[in-house]
Amino acid sequence: MARTEQAAAEAGRATLYEQVAARIAGLIEQGTFAPGSRIPSVRALARQMEVSVSTVLEAYGYLEDQGMIEARPQSGYYVKARVPSPPAAPRIERRMLSPTTVTTRDLSVMVMRDTILMKHVPLGAAIPNPELLPAEKLSRMLSAEARRHRTESLSYDFPPGCKPLRVQIARRMLTAGCALDLDEIVTTSGCLEAVNLALRAICRPGDIVAVESPCYYNFLQAIEAMGLRALEIPSHPVHGMSLDALRYAIDHHPVRACLVVTNFSNPLGCLMPDDHKRELVEILGARDIPLIEDDLVGDLSHSQHRPTVAKNYDRKGLVLLCSSFSKTLAPGYRVGWIAPGRFQEEVERQKAMANVATAMPTQLAIAEFLANGGYDHHLRTVRRVYARQASLMADAVGRHFPEGTRVSSPAGGYVLWVECPEYVDVLKLYGLAIGAGITICPGPIFSARGKYGNCIRLNAAFWSPRVEQAVEILGGFATEMRG
Amino acid sequence: MARTEQAAAEAGRATLYEQVAARIAGLIEQGTFAPGSRIPSVRALARQMEVSVSTVLEAYGYLEDQGMIEARPQSGYYVKARVPSPPAAPRIERRMLSPTTVTTRDLSVMVMRDTILMKHVPLGAAIPNPELLPAEKLSRMLSAEARRHRTESLSYDFPPGCKPLRVQIARRMLTAGCALDLDEIVTTSGCLEAVNLALRAICRPGDIVAVESPCYYNFLQAIEAMGLRALEIPSHPVHGMSLDALRYAIDHHPVRACLVVTNFSNPLGCLMPDDHKRELVEILGARDIPLIEDDLVGDLSHSQHRPTVAKNYDRKGLVLLCSSFSKTLAPGYRVGWIAPGRFQEEVERQKAMANVATAMPTQLAIAEFLANGGYDHHLRTVRRVYARQASLMADAVGRHFPEGTRVSSPAGGYVLWVECPEYVDVLKLYGLAIGAGITICPGPIFSARGKYGNCIRLNAAFWSPRVEQAVEILGGFATEMRG
Numbered sequence: 011m012a013r014t015e016q017a018a019a020e021a022g023r024a025t026l027y028e029q030v031a032a033r034i035a036g037l038i039e040q041g042t043f044a045p046g047s048r049i050p051s052v053r054a055l056a057r058q059m060e061v062s063v064s065t066v067l068e069a070y071g072y073l074e075d076q077g078m079i080e081a082r083p084q085s086g087y088y089v090k091a092r093v094p095s096p097p098a099a100p101r102i103e104r105r106m107l108s109p110t111t112v113t114t115r116d117l118s119v120m121v122m123r124d125t126i127l128m129k130h131v132p133l134g135a136a137i138p139n140p141e142l143l144p145a146e147k148l149s150r151m152l153s154a155e156a157r158r159h160r161t162e163s164l165s166y167d168f169p170p171g172c173k174p175l176r177v178q179i180a181r182r183m184l185t186a187g188c189a190l191d192l193d194e195i196v197t198t199s200g201c202l203e204a205v206n207l208a209l210r211a212i213c214r215p216g217d218i219v220a221v222e223s224p225c226y227y228n229f230l231q232a233i234e235a236m237g238l239r240a241l242e243i244p245s246h247p248v249h250g251m252s253l254d255a256l257r258y259a260i261d262h263h264p265v266r267a268c269l270v271v272t273n274f275s276n277p278l279g280c281l282m283p284d285d286h287k288r289e290l291v292e293i294l295g296a297r298d299i300p301l302i303e304d305d306l307v308g309d310l311s312h313s314q315h316r317p318t319v320a321k322n323y324d325r326k327g328l329v330l331l332c333s334s335f336s337k338t339l340a341p342g343y344r345v346g347w348i349a350p351g352r353f354q355e356e357v358e359r360q361k362a363m364a365n366v367a368t369a370m371p372t373q374l375a376i377a378e379f380l381a382n383g384g385y386d387h388h389l390r391t392v393r394r395v396y397a398r399q400a401s402l403m404a405d406a407v408g409r410h411f412p413e414g415t416r417v418s419s420p421a422g423g424y425v426l427w428v429e430c431p432e433y434v435d436v437l438k439l440y441g442l443a444i445g446a447g448i449t450i451c452p453g454p455i456f457s458a459r460g461k462y463g464n465c466i467r468l469n470a471a472f473w474s475p476r477v478e479q480a481v482e483i484l485g486g487f488a489t490e491m492r493g
Numbered sequence: 494m495a496r497t498e499q500a501a502a503e504a505g506r507a508t509l510y511e512q513v514a515a516r517i518a519g520l521i522e523q524g525t526f527a528p529g530s531r532i533p534s535v536r537a538l539a540r541q542m543e544v545s546v547s548t549v550l551e552a553y554g555y556l557e558d559q560g561m562i563e564a565r566p567q568s569g570y571y572v573k574a575r576v577p578s579p580p581a582a583p584r585i586e587r588r589m590l591s592p593t594t595v596t597t598r599d600l601s602v603m604v605m606r607d608t609i610l611m612k613h614v615p616l617g618a619a620i621p622n623p624e625l626l627p628a629e630k631l632s633r634m635l636s637a638e639a640r641r642h643r644t645e646s647l648s649y650d651f652p653p654g655c656k657p658l659r660v661q662i663a664r665r666m667l668t669a670g671c672a673l674d675l676d677e678i679v680t681t682s683g684c685l686e687a688v689n690l691a692l693r694a695i696c697r698p699g700d701i702v703a704v705e706s707p708c709y710y711n712f713l714q715a716i717e718a719m720g721l722r723a724l725e726i727p728s729h730p731v732h733g734m735s736l737d738a739l740r741y742a743i744d745h746h747p748v749r750a751c752l753v754v755t756n757f758s759n760p761l762g763c764l765m766p767d768d769h770k771r772e773l774v775e776i777l778g779a780r781d782i783p784l785i786e787d788d789l790v791g792d793l794s795h796s797q798h799r800p801t802v803a804k805n806y807d808r809k810g811l812v813l814l815c816s817s818f819s820k821t822l823a824p825g826y827r828v829g830w831i832a833p834g835r836f837q838e839e840v841e842r843q844k845a846m847a848n849v850a851t852a853m854p855t856q857l858a859i860a861e862f863l864a865n866g867g868y869d870h871h872l873r874t875v876r877r878v879y880a881r882q883a884s885l886m887a888d889a890v891g892r893h894f895p896e897g898t899r900v901s902s903p904a905g906g907y908v909l910w911v912e913c914p915e916y917v918d919v920l921k922l923y924g925l926a927i928g929a930g931i932t933i934c935p936g937p938i939f940s941a942r943g944k945y946g947n948c949i950r951l952n953a954a955f956w957s958p959r960v961e962q963a964v965e966i967l968g969g970f971a972t973e974m975r976g
Contacts, residue, residue: 119838122845126651137649145643152854153636160628166824168609199682199827203848215698215720231846237698237720245785341649342853355602361607363714365686369852370825371635488521 028313029071030059043089045198051086075394077401094408097416097429100244102252107259109218111242112234112458118227122462124449131480132472134449136276136425138337139471142392144268147383149339150374155374163371169358171197172373178380179347187318190349194358197347197368201306204332204348206232208302211356217266220259222251224456226276229269240458241265247418250275250282253289260297267300273308273317277456277467279420287320295326305333307423309389312397327352334374343372396424399473406478410485423431424471430464434488448480511796512543521595521877526572534569558877560884565582577891580899580912582725585735590742590825592701592724595717595941601710605934609914610961614963615955617932619759619908621820622954625875630866631823631858638857642797645939646854652841654680655856661863662830670801673832680830681850684789687815687831689715691785696721700749703742705734707939710760712752722942730901733758743780750783756791756800760910760939760950762903768786788816790906792872795880810835818859826855879907882956889961893968913947917971925970931963
């Protein structure tokens with residue numbers, strides 16, 4: 011339901027085909043069109059809604075990518091059986107809303123090591139599919155820019171970093187409704203570095219950082235490494251962080267900063283609605299608590315609508331917005347950025363202390379791609395592909411995993427959160443998977459409280475028959491654990 | 494004297510012209526050839542020493558670069574008047590050998606900001622001269638490698654990082670007498686990042702790190718940012734860190750790590766002799782104290798002899814050797830490395846947490862340059878140029894700064910340490926310099942103890958008539974302070 015409402019709420023800004031798709035999706039979710047039933051033909055719907063046939067085709071194509079409907083040859087479009095259900099909303103226990111020391115270090119070292127097992131089926135690390143990256147164009151731009159800026163590309167580029175790139179980032183962020191001046195942006199070596207700089211600029215050892223639960227494991231590791239404590243706030247699989255729980259937590263603990271992936275969080279893939287973003291900024295702003303906002307996959311929405319960021323509602327300079335081009339263009343270029351608000355000077359200092367500057371040639375290449383590479387066109391393609399692959403993988407999990415398994419329905423990005431029945435021990439499953447030549451990401455590394463022992467995160471970016479087979483194998487292992 | 498002895502000690506490994514140069518330098522230092530006097534003609538010396546005329550010409554060219562002799566047209570070679578003297582050996586006061594909290598933060602923020610005043614005469618930051626970087630060749634290699642490794646150059650390159658680069662680094666380090674396996678090397682975004690990762694892998698807040706005094710200011714800043722304390726060990730302007738003082742310090746304080754620039758330290762430019770390096774490793778090894786060794790400018794020796802590293806004497810895996818190609822090839826590429834010994838796993842984890850990986854295209858370009866770019870030929874050129882420029886700048890300081898000013902005589906790199914008479918207040922000088930369009934690096938940021946209030950560091954890499962004029966202006970300001 012909520013997804014549909016959100017889609018409707020966004021309809022004002024949506025394109026025509028998205029409006030049509032949202033209408034049909036609503037009817038499916040309300041049960042007007044039941045699973046397995048036929049929906050109106052393309053011509054019929056075009057007549058009914060007074061739109062063109064091509065608009066309906068586009069809308070149906072989109073709903074297919076989302077895994078909501080399927081085309082049957084010579085017959086028409088049908089509502090798919092939506093196995094499996096999404097994870098349930100979290101139960102919020104107040105006694106659990108207290109800071110914890112992170113102790114998942116050994117586990118994360120193991121997982122990090124295994125991510126470089128290159129011959130394994132790569133369902134573990136959240137890396138993008140290299141085949142979907144614009145390799146040809148980027149390497150051409152890398153060359154051209156290195157020639158064009160021969161001396162600059164060789165020289166130090168002290169914080170705030172490469173100006174042409176900052177210009178392009180400021181322009182791009184307007185499409186997310188966020189007006190940033192180029193001097194408010196500091197370039198970094200990827201988004202994780204941006205988050206690290208933000209934490210270092212704000213926190214001192216012993217400080218408490220409120221995070222989502224489940225929480226991206228590298229954030230927990232960074233918190234541990236800096237001697238901070240994590241306060242895990244449950245996240246709803248559709249709306250993201252529970253703001254009630256956050257309110258309770260900051261009423262009862264001296265929270266120094268809050269770290270949230272507002273758009274398509276990792277691992278849940280949830281999208282915080284705009285009004286929640288505004289509320290989040292207000293709740294924290296009232297107490298002058300900085301918000302570190304990670305918008306790493308904001309551009310990888312499964313709809314063609316790019317959601318806004320919490321930074322958009324920031325009036326006090328308290329939001330430090332972090333992102334990069336690692337998921338959309340080139341992970342290996344290590345180009346990210348931060349808009350650190352009132353922490354600008356300290357973030358620049360932390361950047362200079364960490365590694366002086368970000369590599370110049372890759373910054374120039376990304377800037378050129380944003381300016382003249384057809385980034386929007388590129389995004390339209392990858393958004394559809396990832397939406398489709400996430401949906402196909404969710405279906406496969408539904409077919410192969412034991413009954414009672416739930417799967418997230420991400421609104422963007424390409425990772426799935428799989429909640430197995432309680433009897434499934436995912437650390438055991440992890441070992442079996444590695445033995446079978448498959449990497450996965452075990453749930454417990456997403457919590458400092460030892461939660462998610464029955465959950466795994468899967469990367470759908472490499473969807474292929476080989477990956478489908480791997481899902482089947484994993485499902486078999488999980489099923490056998492029923493004992 | 495010491496420089497000559499050292500040169501003689503290295504004679505076994507030195508080329509013939511270096512042996513000839515060391516002999517003449519010894520005679521000059523002993524006073525056999527007094528300042529202003531004529532030394533033997535090229536032909537006469539060739540006969541006396543039974544070497545070729547071209548060998549003597551090369552030796553005399555080298556001594557000219559070192560600023561020891563000068564050619565006078567139609568007359569021959571003369572010993573230069575060696576104004577000014579090098580800084581005196583430090584007085585070692587035991588009560589000063591205790592840990593200090595770093596408090597030079599505001600000063601370093603100011604200096605960092607001023608380094609980007611691009612229109613100023615750049616004597617502040619220790620950046621290399623872009624005109625001496627192989628821009629043409631590197632940008633060609635950047636392009637070629639990006640095309641050749643289209644997919645890899647786009648993808649994550651998890652620690653330990655780019656293999657072709659590690660292969661080349663291992664080969665290069667053999668020329669410094671240090672045998673490293675490529676799997677013992679982790680690539681980083683520059684040398685400063687390598688040092689940061691090393692400190693993070695070893696230290697916890699409150700720990701004590703022994704450093705040289707004067708100490709590169711970014712090290713002090715990193716120590717402050719991690720909540721560590723610095724224990725400053727006086728450095729001799731020729732031999733580097735006082736090992737007696739270090740022994741006393743570790744006898745009296747729980748030193749957790751020792752951080753030393755063994756070759757051409759910043760700011761003194763001193764070169765720790767091989768036997769001191771061995772002793773340093775032994776002193777620390779006896780107590781299992783890790784040594785973080787910075788060899789950033791090791792390749793920029795003013796002789797053509799590349800000194801070895803302390804890591805060469807490491808039998809316990811306690812030395813973490815850090816370096817980069819920022820001073821020799823391309824600061825803007827941000828390519829460095831660390832050989833972390835027994836801390837390998839933890840350093841790799843810290844790297845993954847900091848920014849996942851180092852930019853791939855620039856790593857591939859540097860690897861290709863090391864393999865096929867003529868790195869040795871390039872080094873031969875820049876070594877001579879920097880030796881000559883450091884010597885010319887030292888002369889200019891001698892001419893223009895007030896009486897009693899002392900200047901370092903760096904054995905490598907391109908920075909000079911200028912010790913003015915006590916009455917010179919370099920923070921005041923700093924302000925005057927900025928006002929006159931000149932950046933300099935004020936001495937107090939090189940100490941957590943507020944030392945060096947009468948010292949400045951100058952970058953000689955950009956030597957030109959404009960720089961000479963800037964030195965004259967600075968000398969004028971300093972002279973006026975006599976009051």
